[in-house]
Amino acid sequence: MILHDYVLSASCYKIRLMAALSGQQLELQAVNFHPAREHKSPEMLKLNPGGTLPILRDEDLIMTDSSDMLRHLTRNLPEWQGDDDGWLDFARTLNETLGMARLHDVLGFEVDIDAARKRGVHLLRLLEAHLTEQRFDGMIFLTGDTPTIADIACFPNTALAPDGGVSLDVYPSIRLWMRALRSLPGFIEMPGIHRLHELEAAE
Amino acid sequence: MSDSSKDHWYPVGLLSDIYTPRQTLLFGQEISLTHDDTGFVVKKSSGASLPTIERFGHLWTSLGQPDHDLFVIPEANTPGRHLVDVGSVKVKCSPLRAVENFLDIAHFPFIHTDILGAEPHTEVDRYKVEIREGVDEVWATKVKFFQPQAAKSAEGGIITEYMYRVPAPTCAVLYKTCPPRPKEWDIITLFVQPLTEEWCEVWPWMALYDDDSTMAEMVSFQQLIFMQDRSILENQIPLKLPLDPGMETPTQADMTSVAYRRWLKRIGYSYGAQMVAA
Numbered sequence: 075m076i077l078h079d080y081v082l083s084a085s086c087y088k089i090r091l092m093a094a095l096s097g098q099q100l101e102l103q104a105v106n107f108h109p110a111r112e113h114k115s116p117e118m119l120k121l122n123p124g125g126t127l128p129i130l131r132d133e134d135l136i137m138t139d140s141s142d143m144l145r146h147l148t149r150n151l152p153e154w155q156g157d158d159d160g161w162l163d164f165a166r167t168l169n170e171t172l173g174m175a176r177l178h179d180v181l182g183f184e185v186d187i188d189a190a191r192k193r194g195v196h197l198l199r200l201l202e203a204h205l206t207e208q209r210f211d212g213m214i215f216l217t218g219d220t221p222t223i224a225d226i227a228c229f230p231n232t233a234l235a236p237d238g239g240v241s242l243d244v245y246p247s248i249r250l251w252m253r254a255l256r257s258l259p260g261f262i263e264m265p266g267i268h269r270l271h272e273l274e275a276a277e
Numbered sequence: 278m279s280d281s282s283k284d285h286w287y288p289v290g291l292l293s294d295i296y297t298p299r300q301t302l303l304f305g306q307e308i309s310l311t312h313d314d315t316g317f318v319v320k321k322s323s324g325a326s327l328p329t330i331e332r333f334g335h336l337w338t339s340l341g342q343p344d345h346d347l348f349v350i351p352e353a354n355t356p357g358r359h360l361v362d363v364g365s366v367k368v369k370c371s372p373l374r375a376v377e378n379f380l381d382i383a384h385f386p387f388i389h390t391d392i393l394g395a396e397p398h399t400e401v402d403r404y405k406v407e408i409r410e411g412v413d414e415v416w417a418t419k420v421k422f423f424q425p426q427a428a429k430s431a432e433g434g435i436i437t438e439y440m441y442r443v444p445a446p447t448c449a450v451l452y453k454t455c456p457p458r459p460k461e462w463d464i465i466t467l468f469v470q471p472l473t474e475e476w477c478e479v480w481p482w483m484a485l486y487d488d489d490s491t492m493a494e495m496v497s498f499q500q501l502i503f504m505q506d507r508s509i510l511e512n513q514i515p516l517k518l519p520l521d522p523g524m525e526t527p528t529q530a531d532m533t534s535v536a537y538r539r540w541l542k543r544i545g546y547s548y549g550a551q552m553v554a555a
Contacts, residue, residue, distance in 0.1 A: 081497040104493035109364030265504030
């Protein structure tokens with residue numbers, strides 16, 4: 075499988091992370107999204123007329139929607155599947171709010187930044203409330219005891235919220251959930267999302 | 278103290294990005310970049326035109342009266358190098374903090390883990406720092422550090438040798454062991470545009486020997502590295518760079534930073550600096 079990838083993209087990271095956690099190899103093809111806007115080049119538009127990243131190719135199949143990619147990567151892995159549909163939609167709204175705030179603050183995209191942050195904070199509160207309910211029921215992940223593509227879809231834009239000027243300090247359940255995800259075997263990092271250091275101090 | 282900050286040249290855009298009119302800030306003042314038949318035009322909001330220089334893939338301007346040309350990097354002109362426009366990243370920190378972080382080696386194993394550094398190889402050996410009087414630049418030489426993956430073109434860990442140069446208050450040039458050509462230096466720069474005293478736009482630029490990586494891969498590598506620094510930079514307190522001792526205690530590994538701060542003070546550069554001792 076070939077992933078047309080941008081190193082700073084939260085959506086591209088979703089796919090890299092899902093592949094890493096499920097032990098699948100991706101051939102990464104770097105795209106100069108910034109500053110060269112290569113994702114809008116004629117060559118890339120031929121692959122994805124929508125002009126977005128990521129693009130995942132598996133033989134003749136070309137996917138341009140990150141939810142489709144997560145489903146594709148886990149199509150034979152039932153342990154990664156749960157009651158995911160609503161959360162995949164939720165992940166899309168995270169991308170439109172916190173994700174855009176981040177592109178505004180980091181790369182200078184023109185965005186209604188106050189509206190993006192305000193809607194993003196509203197979504198974080200919903201996420202926090204749900205994860206707190208899950209904890210009361212003895213579960214750490216969005217749909218159960220184990221992570222599914224719902225978690226992988228929602229994790230990157232949530233974890234990168236501080237890049238867009240939205241603090242995560244006030245969401246203890248989100249922070250614990252992120253810590254649980256970062257502790258998964260095979261976890262990989264991206265700039266702004268660090269690997270987990272040892273929980274216990276060395277003697 | 279008279280302040281020389283405005284009399285320097287600053288990067289404000291990429292020469293390769295000429296089709297987009299750009300509105301931006303320099304020292305908190307709005308400026309616009311456009312392109313007409315004669316070339317680039319940079320104007321203040323009052324309509325007054327500002328001087329321009331086109332160099333290192335970037336457009337440079339000044340709000341003051343620079344009495345000197347923008348510095349040069351002769352090594353970057355040797356044939357066969359790839360000139361890499363990395364683009365810009367905005368950071369909520371003093372422009373001087375961004376430069377200082379670029380000069381620091383000790384953070385590599387902790388922030389750029391398994392790329393520019395790795396535990397337990399955390400020690401920074403003694404190196405040489407000087408303020409070169411003739412050119413009025415800060416130089417650090419004979420810097421050596423173990424790196425797991427020093428560049429996109431590096432395979433496996435190597436002892437990398439560095440030279441750091443600060444040729445202008447918000448610009449730093451790094452000369453670094455070039456894995457495919459041991460006799461040459463790779464050149465990696467950090468050009469910083471002061472948006473305000475506590476907000477900057479950082480324009481890395483590179484002149485590399487690398488025949489294996491695509492341009493997109495070289496750009497991605499450097500953006501990855503810089504974005505690893507961004508969250509650290511945004512969490513440094515105070516946001517401005519203290520030039521007087523008292524607030525932060527340097528160690529042996531911070532000699533370049535000490536020289537940089539001393540030099541800024543000597544040339545009377547205060548924009549983005551905290552001048553009062555704690």
